[in-house]
Amino acid sequence: MSEYVVEAINLNKKFKDTYAVSNIEMKIRKGDIYGFIGSNGAGKSTTLKMIAGLMSPTSGKIKLFGEKRNAYTSQRVGSLIENAGIYPNLSAYDNMDILSTSMGLKNKQKIIEILELVHLDPKSKKKAKKFSLGMKQRLGIAMALLGNPDLLILDEPINGLDPEGIREIREVILRLNGEKDMTIIISSHILGELSKVATRYGIIRNGRMIEELTAEQLEEKCRNYLSIVVKEPSLVIPILEKELHICDYLVHENNEIRVFDDVDSLEVSAVLSKHHVAVSQIVYQKQDLETYFLEKIGKEGVNHD
Structure with missing residues (x-):
C-alpha cells in the first residue's frame, strides 16, 4: 500500500496558450494537513480541482491512494472548492438530505x-x-463529508x-x-492561521511547485538571527568566521548577513568597527512564517487560478 494519499507527477494544465499549472510534483501522506500556499493566480485552485476530479489535466498523472483515478478512489475524496451548492431556502439538515439522496445514501443518522x-x-x-458566512462554510464542509471521504480538499475555507x-x-x-485520521488539503491566504493546523506545506508560484516542507522544517527555517547589513558582505564574512568563529549564517538579498549562531551584537559591532566596516544595520530578528512564505511566493507575474 502506498504511503501517499496524493501523488501529482509532472502535472500540467493549459488554457489556450497559457499554462496555469506547469510540471507540478506533489506528495501528500496519510494523516497530513497539507497547507497549500500561493498568491492569487498561482495555480492553487486549478491544482485542487484536478486532484478532486473536477478538471482534467492537460498532461501528467494524479495518483490517489496509490492508484490511478477510478470510480472507487474518487468516492474517497470530498471537496469544498468555490461554493458548496447550498439551497438558500432549506435548513442545514434538508440541504444534507437532498445531497445524501442524490448520492444514493440513506443513512439519516449519518x-x-x-x-x-x-x-x-x-x-x-x-x-x-440566514446563516453567517462561517455557518455556510461549515455546512459546505459537512456536505463534502457525506461520502465519508479519506481525503478532504478545502479551497480557501476561511476566506472572509x-x-x-x-x-x-x-x-x-x-x-x-x-479523530478520523483524515488527510486534509487546505489552501488559505491567512498564513498565520494556516500555521496553526498544517503539518506539511506546499508553496506554488506561477504554476510551479517551488518547495514542499514539513512544519518542523519550516520552524527550523524561521529561527532567530542577527541581521547585519553592510556594503560588501563578501569582505565581512571572513572577518566573522575568523574572529568570532561564526559558521551558521546566510547571505541574504540587499547586502544582509543573517547570523544564526548565538552571538553578542555588541561584540560583532566592535569587531567590525576595528576593521573599519561601515554597518548600516545590526539588529536581532525572527523571521515569521508569513515573511518566509512571502519571500518564497514573490511578486512575479501570475497565471490563471
Whole structure:
C-alpha cells in the first residue's frame, strides 16, 4: 500500500496558450494537513480541482491512494472548492438530505452525526440564507463529508470569515484530522492561521511547485538571527568566521548577513568597527512564517487560478 494519499507527477494544465499549472510534483501522506500556499493566480485552485476530479489535466498523472483515478478512489475524496451548492431556502439538515439522496445514501443518522461534528444543529429549521458566512462554510464542509471521504480538499475555507468563524473552521479541521485520521488539503491566504493546523506545506508560484516542507522544517527555517547589513558582505564574512568563529549564517538579498549562531551584537559591532566596516544595520530578528512564505511566493507575474 502506498504511503501517499496524493501523488501529482509532472502535472500540467493549459488554457489556450497559457499554462496555469506547469510540471507540478506533489506528495501528500496519510494523516497530513497539507497547507497549500500561493498568491492569487498561482495555480492553487486549478491544482485542487484536478486532484478532486473536477478538471482534467492537460498532461501528467494524479495518483490517489496509490492508484490511478477510478470510480472507487474518487468516492474517497470530498471537496469544498468555490461554493458548496447550498439551497438558500432549506435548513442545514434538508440541504444534507437532498445531497445524501442524490448520492444514493440513506443513512439519516449519518447526516445528524456530521452536522453535529461541524457544530450545526440538525434539528434547526433556520434557512441557509440566514446563516453567517462561517455557518455556510461549515455546512459546505459537512456536505463534502457525506461520502465519508479519506481525503478532504478545502479551497480557501476561511476566506472572509470573522475571527470566531475562523476558529470554528480550525476546530473542525483539527477534529477531523485527529479523530478520523483524515488527510486534509487546505489552501488559505491567512498564513498565520494556516500555521496553526498544517503539518506539511506546499508553496506554488506561477504554476510551479517551488518547495514542499514539513512544519518542523519550516520552524527550523524561521529561527532567530542577527541581521547585519553592510556594503560588501563578501569582505565581512571572513572577518566573522575568523574572529568570532561564526559558521551558521546566510547571505541574504540587499547586502544582509543573517547570523544564526548565538552571538553578542555588541561584540560583532566592535569587531567590525576595528576593521573599519561601515554597518548600516545590526539588529536581532525572527523571521515569521508569513515573511518566509512571502519571500518564497514573490511578486512575479501570475497565471490563471
